[in-house]
Amino acid sequence: MYERKRTRQIHIGPVAIGGGAPVSVQSMTNTKTTDTEATVAQIKALAAAGCDIVRLAVPDMAAARNLGNIIRQSPVPLVADIHFDYKLALEAIEQGIAALRLNPGNIGGEEKVRAVVEAAKAKGLPIRIGVNAGSLDKKILADHGGQVTPDGLVESALQHVRILEQAGFYDMKISLKAHDVPMTLAAYRLMSEKVDYPLHLGITEAGTPHTGIIKSAVGIGALLAEGIGDTLRISLTGDPVVEVRVANEILKALGLKEYGPTLVACPTCGRTCIDLPAIAAQVEKKLEGMTEPIEVAVMGCVVNGPGEARGADVGIAGGHGEGLVFRKGEIIRKVPEDRLVPELFKEIDAIIAERKKQ
Numbered sequence: 001m002y003e004r005k006r007t008r009q010i011h012i013g014p015v016a017i018g019g020g021a022p023v024s025v026q027s028m029t030n031t032k033t034t035d036t037e038a039t040v041a042q043i044k045a046l047a048a049a050g051c052d053i054v055r056l057a058v059p060d061m062a063a064a065r066n067l068g069n070i071i072r073q074s075p076v077p078l079v080a081d082i083h084f085d086y087k088l089a090l091e092a093i094e095q096g097i098a099a100l101r102l103n104p105g106n107i108g109g110e111e112k113v114r115a116v117v118e119a120a121k122a123k124g125l126p127i128r129i130g131v132n133a134g135s136l137d138k139k140i141l142a143d144h145g146g147q148v149t150p151d152g153l154v155e156s157a158l159q160h161v162r163i164l165e166q167a168g169f170y171d172m173k174i175s176l177k178a179h180d181v182p183m184t185l186a187a188y189r190l191m192s193e194k195v196d197y198p199l200h201l202g203i204t205e206a207g208t209p210h211t212g213i214i215k216s217a218v219g220i221g222a223l224l225a226e227g228i229g230d231t232l233r234i235s236l237t238g239d240p241v242v243e244v245r246v247a248n249e250i251l252k253a254l255g256l257k258e259y260g261p262t263l264v265a266c267p268t269c270g271r272t273c274i275d276l277p278a279i280a281a282q283v284e285k286k287l288e289g290m291t292e293p294i295e296v297a298v299m300g301c302v303v304n305g306p307g308e309a310r311g312a313d314v315g316i317a318g319g320h321g322e323g324l325v326f327r328k329g330e331i332i333r334k335v336p337e338d339r340l341v342p343e344l345f346k347e348i349d350a351i352i353a354e355r356k357k358q
Helices: 036-048 061-071 086-095 110-123 138-145 149-167 181-194 207-225 240-253 277-289 335-358
Strands: 010-012 015-019 024-028 052-058 076-081 099-101 127-132 172-177 231-233 261-265 297-299 314-318 322-327 330-335
Touching: 015 076, 036 240, 052 061, 061 076, 061 086, 061 240, 076 086, 086 099, 086 110, 099 207, 127 149, 138 149, 149 172, 149 181, 149 297, 172 181, 181 207, 207 240, 231 240, 261 277, 277 297, 277 314, 277 335, 297 335, 314 335, 322 335, 330 335
Parallel strands: 024 052, 024 231, 052 076, 076 099, 099 127, 127 172, 261 297, 297 314
Antiparallel strands: 010 015, 314 322, 322 330
């Protein structure tokens, strides 16, 4: 439905980014990278939720030297987040990291940048240039009247791009993040016109899930609908697994990804005679962790429930102390209200079993 801008393709491990590849989902661990057990456990939880790539903070040499222990147990490719010290980048590469996130302008002079570039080239590793509104260069801020602007974000990113290009490195992707949604939109649109490098989308410091999900869905969703963006991260305060679930829901809503179940639930009205919010929440909880793409409907009444949700693979519609179970709009049976959810999942299991036989 959306004509995506064609960008050059890079690879983070086996994951292709840009060049028409599916939009990939990323997240970042919030464990200490020196804690192998906790970090690996979180990476596996992220992967199980549908995360394609995971980034790790590498604040010091102890963290950099422990990367190999984590990499060997990770089910997805990992990215090292590096700031200021080029030696951390070199150690991360030596440990077997799949990609780097750094800004070449803040890891030292030309000689240090070239050392990182040569090491990355030798291993075939891409670099993500990440520009954040909260850490723009003072000169760029001054040139733009002391304010963070979309032009300033793009200018900063292009400065870093030129540093890598002058070192003969072109295997990169770019992010331009701000917590301000309109500014982020403007910056990505402008950058998309100026380069053909793949773009990593995000609304940085979006906040808690309550507000951060809305800001991320509006900003990232708008860009994806315009064909801009090759990979993304939802930045929320809290459990990063929630970030991955939200990212996949945004992609599913735009028809850009098939992953896991899609829940369709009506908003309720005066015809509703069952506790629909509680039933819908119960169904949503039971669907967590499923990876099979299946559309499930939870409707409030039998008057038009099966009709409105005709496109769903399976669904239930409430009545007076009872309800209907239906597939693709066709009513299968009537059951008591307390059996609606168990009978729904009996049908879900049957559909999945049928698909596996095909």
